[in-house]
Amino acid sequence: MGRVAMSVMVGAAESNNMAATELQLRVDNIEKQAGGSVAVITLARPDGGEMPPWSPGAHVDVVLPNGIVRQYSLCGVGDKTTTWRLGVLREQQSRGGSEYVHTSLRVGDLITIRGPRNNFPLVDSERYVFVAGGIGITPFLPMIEEVHRRGADWSLVYGGRSRSTMAFLDELAQYGDRVTLWPQDEVGLIDVKGIVERLTPGAVVYCCGPEPLIAAMEEATAHLPEGTLNVERFRPREDLL
Ligand SMILES: Cc1cc2nc3c(=O)[nH]c(=O)nc-3n(C[C@H](O)[C@H](O)[C@H](O)COP(=O)(O)OP(=O)(O)OC[C@H]3O[C@@H](n4cnc5c(N)ncnc54)[C@H](O)[C@@H]3O)c2cc1C
Numbered sequence: 508m509g510r511v512a513m514s515v516m517v518g519a520a521e522s523n524n525m526a527a528t529e530l531q532l533r534v535d536n537i538e539k540q541a542g543g544s545v546a547v548i549t550l551a552r553p554d555g556g557e558m559p560p561w562s563p564g565a566h567v568d569v570v571l572p573n574g575i576v577r578q579y580s581l582c583g584v585g586d587k588t589t590t591w592r593l594g595v596l597r598e599q600q601s602r603g604g605s606e607y608v609h610t611s612l613r614v615g616d617l618i619t620i621r622g623p624r625n626n627f628p629l630v631d632s633e634r635y636v637f638v639a640g641g642i643g644i645t646p647f648l649p650m651i652e653e654v655h656r657r658g659a660d661w662s663l664v665y666g667g668r669s670r671s672t673m674a675f676l677d678e679l680a681q682y683g684d685r686v687t688l689w690p691q692d693e694v695g696l697i698d699v700k701g702i703v704e705r706l707t708p709g710a711v712v713y714c715c716g717p718e719p720l721i722a723a724m725e726e727a728t729a730h731l732p733e734g735t736l737n738v739e740r741f742r743p744r745e746d747l748l
Contacts, residue, residue: 530559534616535590545642545674546609547582548593553617557588563649564627564739569593569608570619577604578741581623582645584652584678594674596642627739629653632711635661638702638724640716641668644675646739650713651682664689666697666716703727706735715739 536549552558566580583592597609612618627646629635635654637647644665654661663682666689667673679686689697697720706712712735714724721738728736 530620531617532591532620534612534614534618537612537614540594541672541674544597544672546595546597546605546612547674548595548608548612550591550593550618550620551589555589558591559623561587561591561623562625563629563653564646565623565625566627566646567591567593567620567622567624569604570621571604571607572611573603573607575603575607576621580627580645580739582648582675584648587649594642594645596674627713627715627737630711630734630737632709633659634707634710635659636702636706636710636712637661637663638697638699638712638714638716638720639663639665640697640720641666641672642674643714643716643720643739643741644673646715647713648675648678651685655682655685661685662687664697664702666691666720668692699723699727703731706731711735711737713737715741 531553532550533553534548535551538547539545540547561581564580566578568576568578570576579593579595581591582594583590595605595608598605629650637651639647647663651661651663663679663686665673665679665686668690669692670676670688670690673688673690676688699720702712712724712728714721714736715738718740721740724736724738
C-alpha cells in the first residue's frame with residue numbers, strides 16, 4: 508500500500524469530455540531532472556495491469572492529497588501500456604500543486620488521476636514544426652516519437668532559460684539535428700519570426716510553453732491558413748484553482 512491515498516479518474520478510453528472513472532495509480536519512480544526543477548514521475552497500476560490508452564498530446568488531472576487538482580501532460584515514450592509518465596516543473600510561487608509533487612510525493616504513494624483527455628491532438632500532416640518553451644516540452648515527447656515513427660518530416664525548437672534548466676535533453680539527443688536547442692542565456696529568445704518565415708507549404712505548427720511565446724507564435728502565424736498553429740496553454744482550469 509502506498510503511504511498516501513490520492514485518487515485518479517481514468518476513462519475506459521481517452522475522451523475530450525470529463526466522462527471518466529477514477530483510478531488509483533502507484534508512483535513507481537521519481538527522477539529529478541534539469542537541476543532538480545523538473546520531477547519526472549512514473550505511474551503504474553498497483554496490480555501491474557494494463558493502463559488505459561491515450562494519444563500524444565493528452566493530459567490527466569492529478570488529484571493531490573491536499574485537495575489540489577492539477578493537469579499534467581502524458582509524456583511517456585516507448586511502452587505506454589504498463590506505465591504513464593509525467594514531467595512536473597516546480598513553480599516558484601506554487602500554491603501547492605507542483606510544490607506537493609516535488610516535496611511530498613514519494614515512490615509507493617497512490618495517487619488519483621482523471622482522464623486522459625486530449626485537447627492537443629496531432630493532426631495528419633506530412634510536415635510538423637514543434638516549438639516548446641520550458642516545461643512545454645512534455646506533450647511533444649510522445650508527439651515527436653509518433654511523427655518520427657510515421658516517417659513525417661518534423662523539427663523541434665526547444666527553448667529554455669539555460670541548458671541546465673531544460674529537461675529531457677538526453678532523450679532528445681537521439682533525434683540529432685531535427686532538434687534545435689535554444690537556451691536563452693546563449694542565444695536569446697526563440698526566433699519565432701524566423702521559424703514562421705521558413706515554414707514550407709502544408710506544415711503544421713505546434714506550440715506549448717509560456718504565454719509570451721504562444722502569443723508571439725499566434726501573432727506571427729495570423730496570416731497563415733486556419734489550423735496551421737496548434738497551441739496548448741498550461742494554465743490551470745479556473746474551476747480547479
Ligand atoms: C492541459 C495542461 C497540461 C499541463 N501539463 C503540464 C506539464 O506537463 N508539466 C507541468 O509542470 N505543468 C503542466 N501544466 C500546468 C500544471 O497543471 C500546473 O498549473 C502547474 O504545475 C502549477 O501548479 P501549482 O499549483 O504548482 O502552481 P499555482 O499555484 O497554480 O501557480 C502557478 C503560477 O501561477 C501564478 N498564479 C497563482 N494564482 C494565480 C491566479 N489566480 N491567476 C494568475 N496566475 C496565478 C503563480 O504566481 C505561479 O507563478 C499543465 C496545465 C494544463 C492546463
